[in-house]
Amino acid sequence: MSDFDRVEVIDNGAALRLLREDGSDLRFHAIWLRDNALDPATRSPGNGQRLITIGEIPAATRIESAVLDAANRLTVTFAPENKTVDFRLAWLNALAYDRTPAMEAGWLPESCETWDGGFATRLPQLDFTRAKQDPQALANWLAAVRRFGFAIMTGGPVESGALLEVAALFGFVRETNYGRWFEVKSEIAPSNLAYTSLGLQAHSDNPYRDPVPTMQLLYCLENTAEGGESFVVDGFRAVQRLRQENPDGFALLSRHCARFEYAGTSDTHLRSRKPIIELAPDGELVGVRFNNRSMAAVTDVPYEAMPAYYAAYRHLATIVDDPAMAASFKLEPGASFLVDNTRVLHGRKGFSGSGSRWLQGCYPDKDGLLSTLAVLQNNGRRIAAE
Numbered sequence: 001m002s003d004f005d006r007v008e009v010i011d012n013g014a015a016l017r018l019l020r021e022d023g024s025d026l027r028f029h030a031i032w033l034r035d036n037a038l039d040p041a042t043r044s045p046g047n048g049q050r051l052i053t054i055g056e057i058p059a060a061t062r063i064e065s066a067v068l069d070a071a072n073r074l075t076v077t078f079a080p081e082n083k084t085v086d087f088r089l090a091w092l093n094a095l096a097y098d099r100t101p102a103m104e105a106g107w108l109p110e111s112c113e114t115w116d117g118g119f120a121t122r123l124p125q126l127d128f129t130r131a132k133q134d135p136q137a138l139a140n141w142l143a144a145v146r147r148f149g150f151a152i153m154t155g156g157p158v159e160s161g162a163l164l165e166v167a168a169l170f171g172f173v174r175e176t177n178y179g180r181w182f183e184v185k186s187e188i189a190p191s192n193l194a195y196t197s198l199g200l201q202a203h204s205d206n207p208y209r210d211p212v213p214t215m216q217l218l219y220c221l222e223n224t225a226e227g228g229e230s231f232v233v234d235g236f237r238a239v240q241r242l243r244q245e246n247p248d249g250f251a252l253l254s255r256h257c258a259r260f261e262y263a264g265t266s267d268t269h270l271r272s273r274k275p276i277i278e279l280a281p282d283g284e285l286v287g288v289r290f291n292n293r294s295m296a297a298v299t300d301v302p303y304e305a306m307p308a309y310y311a312a313y314r315h316l317a318t319i320v321d322d323p324a325m326a327a328s329f330k331l332e333p334g335a336s337f338l339v340d341n342t343r344v345l346h347g348r349k350g351f352s353g354s355g356s357r358w359l360q361g362c363y364p365d366k367d368g369l370l371s372t373l374a375v376l377q378n379n380g381r382r383i384a385a386e
């Protein structure tokens with residue numbers, strides 16, 4: 001609600017207060033308002049980018065006057081520039097920061113919904129042909145990826161490289177030492193254990209990269225092998241469980257960096273130093289790195305804390321391995337799945353030597369996916385003042 005009916009300048013012009021009839025209010029600082037002004041001298045009308053630096057705004061900026069009119073417009077005059085700028089109340093309301101959220105470490109935004117194995121009965125799916133023809137259906141599918149970190153695309157072409165057509169629906173593929181895409185086939189002398197018929201514990205891909213691949217697309221071309229089902233585990237749900245069952249362990253895995261490494265071929269040596277559980281500075285859970293194959297020797301945990309760190313790592317692994325956490329499915333040729341690799345762990349069951357299993361994978365970036373989603377939802381230009 002932006003039904004403000006009064007404004008007052010407070011703290012000698014350092015801030016203003018918008019008041020509603022019911023007595024609730026929102027405060028904004030002079031420096032915040034000045035920096036975020038939408039006038040054409042501050043923001044480019046063409047691309048929305050800011051035209052001034054923080055140093056060009058006087059440190060002594062204060063509010064000289066603030067007037068609210070009947071058109072839900074707030075007119076503010078800043079001193080010492082003697083500059084007058086209009087703000088829409090709905091815009092201010094949408095960007096309100098005058099709140100004190102009680103957020104415990106590991107909190108998640110509303111746009112994120114965690115799940116366990118029961119998710120298998122409601123996996124988001126979309127047909128490839130429909131995705132190409134129906135922007136609303138594609139938007140819904142991308143929104144499901146944002147919410148659950150996972151979705152399936154069915155009905156794609158059964159031909160090598162078709163995964164790039166799926167990725168092109170929403171974004172851009174990151175090229176790595178594995179190429180623009182990579183093959184997941186059984187090999188006799190594999191350079192990576194993914195290329196065998198062994199089962200693989202649920203994991204996130206390539207934690208030895210910094211930044212990690214943010215999404216992974218795995219595309220099925222053949223799947224006649226006995227077994228070999230894919231499964232996914234919501235790493236965020238696993239972390240939530242760990243926090244509940246073992247708060248000290250949760251703290252250890254988030255406060256200390258692990259190390260990850262891959263040097264499986266002579267031309268590659270990738271290393272990273274990042275925590276298994278990554279939190280933003282305000283405690284938001286933003287990432288999980290979990291991969292037994294590529295975890296290197298951990299050397300950033302104090303001697304005294306190492307046993308408890310290992311116990312916490314074991315505890316998290318036990319949760320990840322809990323069958324109740326896994327959503328399983330089997331891909332048909334032409335089907336693919338997309339996971340948020342910063343959150344959802346993927347694995348596969350072992351499969352027998354008869355029949356064949358051929359997948360191709362690539363790493364599209366999540367920022368492009370979220371951008372496409374925002375554009376499809378017609379809110380890509382958040383700078384719009386109206």
Ligand code: FE2
Nearest residue numbers: 194204205346
């Ligand atoms: Fe993988």
